[in-house]
Amino acid sequence: MYKKLKWEENYQKNIESGLFMEKMSSYLTGRHVKFVDCQQCLKTLKFVDGGGWEYDHGFFDRVLDEQHTLFLRLPFRVEIGRLDVEETLQDTVIVFDEPFVLLHLYQEGNDDTAKARIVAAPFDQFQAPIDRDAPLQREQIESARDALVETERALNKFFNLT
8 A cells, every 4th residue: 555755745834844846757656676776876867865764765866956956856665675774775676756846945044033942953954945935947847857857768778667
């Protein structure tokens, strides 16, 4: 049974916190690959291991702009194995979920509205966004689409997915 991932459950919350996302159709969605090999291939395309990893799912992120506000994100679920056990990573198989472009407009420097809150600090690490209503621009979506096509080609060549 498909378990909703945290980013899917918190889509509206992400928008309210300054994260703007648009899903992108891709033939990678639903494809199974070996995690370690995939990670190696994606690093050559400037992807990094994204935040929010759990033992059963994670993200690969690629920065698409100089300001580090626009990202192509490849979410995945673990089908076989676990991400938190080093000894089994070599055999871990992942399946891609639907990729998306992510825009995070954040303030630089100190947050003037920040308050010292010991209990909430681990959960409230991000500053208020610059513009909560900033939609993704056509050029940003096209940039993400171009990066996704490049990624699909590289993974197809590496894994022979067709």
